[in-house]
Amino acid sequence: MTIYLLAGLIFLAAGFIQGLTGFGSALVAIPLLSLVIDIKAAVPLCILNGLLITVYLAVQLRRYLDRRKILPLLLGSIPGVFVGAILLKEVDSVVIRSGIGLLLICYSIYNLLVIPRPLNPARIWGYVAGFLTGAIGAAFSAGGPPTIIYTTMTDWKKEEIKATLSGFFVLNGIVTAVVHAMSGISSLTTVGLFAVTAPFVLIGTVAGATITDRIDRKTYLRLIYGFLLVMGVMMVAG
Numbered sequence: 001m002t003i004y005l006l007a008g009l010i011f012l013a014a015g016f017i018q019g020l021t022g023f024g025s026a027l028v029a030i031p032l033l034s035l036v037i038d039i040k041a042a043v044p045l046c047i048l049n050g051l052l053i054t055v056y057l058a059v060q061l062r063r064y065l066d067r068r069k070i071l072p073l074l075l076g077s078i079p080g081v082f083v084g085a086i087l088l089k090e091v092d093s094v095v096i097r098s099g100i101g102l103l104l105i106c107y108s109i110y111n112l113l114v115i116p117r118p119l120n121p122a123r124i125w126g127y128v129a130g131f132l133t134g135a136i137g138a139a140f141s142a143g144g145p146p147t148i149i150y151t152t153m154t155d156w157k158k159e160e161i162k163a164t165l166s167g168f169f170v171l172n173g174i175v176t177a178v179v180h181a182m183s184g185i186s187s188l189t190t191v192g193l194f195a196v197t198a199p200f201v202l203i204g205t206v207a208g209a210t211i212t213d214r215i216d217r218k219t220y221l222r223l224i225y226g227f228l229l230v231m232g233v234m235m236v237a238g
Contacts, residue, residue, distance in 0.1 A: 069164045
């Protein structure tokens, strides 16, 4: 019972973070869950709860969903997954993970100290961001940053940024959850934990989303850069 309660509280916090920013639930949940349950159960559990979060956010922000924004990311991510699988076998993951972490740290600090003008990158960069997301996600389980960076370089409203992230992560989450189920990674234990933690993660998500509605775009972006900085530090630290 204690394990279920702890897992529920962890996902309460994880849901709050992703409800607030549009990403980051795994950043909170995986390290903490690994202290409570086996990491092989933590990862598929996090995928299921992450999918629940993104579906809720996508429904909430459905009027801001634009397939023209999401499609390049999705199409780019498909070949990226296959490249990531090769990288996982051939490249030293510690070196690559540290390099990505340093990039995130530098990018986040720069944007926290300087207020750059939106670059509005061309559509082709959406495919590039999607490809990198697929590759890094498949190889190192940390694929979010390229897509997050791409969306924050635009002049989109905060709701459009959050909706695009949520819509893209829903599609990725569905594919991953199906693969986990077909390969047997998701067990009955995972399903049982999901049934208990789902209400917690929804409550956290609703609370985080409520706060987002009350802040302006500038504050929202600073929150994103802050969490990217934390993500970068965690990646460098291993």
